[in-house]
Amino acid sequence: MYTPSHLEKWISDRFIQMEILYPSDLKRELIAKVFEVDYESDLSPAFSGVEEGESFIVTDNRLSSEEQNEQFYHELCHVLLHEGNQNSMFQMFRLKQEFDAHLFTMYASIPFHMIDFSTGNTIRSLQQTFNVPYHIAKSRFEDIRRKLFIASKQITNRRKKSHEISPYNLEKRSTETKRLIMQLNRQVGYKTI
Known part of the structure; x- marks a missing residue:
């Protein structure tokens, strides 16, 4: 039932490759x-960049392993998907890159192909299994819940639609609806019933 976004799938x-x-x-x-x-x-x-054609990432070793993982995935997004110096770009473009990096961090640190959907995942279980800060596990947990x-x-809407009455079946329509459809039939010379 879970369908990953394009970024998650990518x-x-x-990773699988x-x-x-x-x-x-x-x-x-x-x-x-x-x-x-x-x-x-x-x-x-933490920072990242490209120097002489070589990409690099640096994380702050004064932080916990969980926080360094967050920094690493954030910077990995910039290295793999972004170009340019954020100090010299328009604020909206920089904010877009930061939003992308947040999503990338959430999806790369807790990849959907590694999530066991048959178990009752919790924020804490995701945090511990994937060694990420609580707020990343919480964001991912909420993202999964929202998508599910x-x-x-x-699925419910598809089931309802398969049981709906035909739009041209006037038996179960209101008197006003029947009147309007009959008037339309007379005006256009087309019989819908």
């Missing part, structure tokens, strides 16, 4: 290697 397809199949495979060094990105953890704020809710509504 990330999972790339690179044989990143289980939560235990979500190691910053491994992911950086398969995406051909130089990775380092250092005493500095929408999917269930779509």
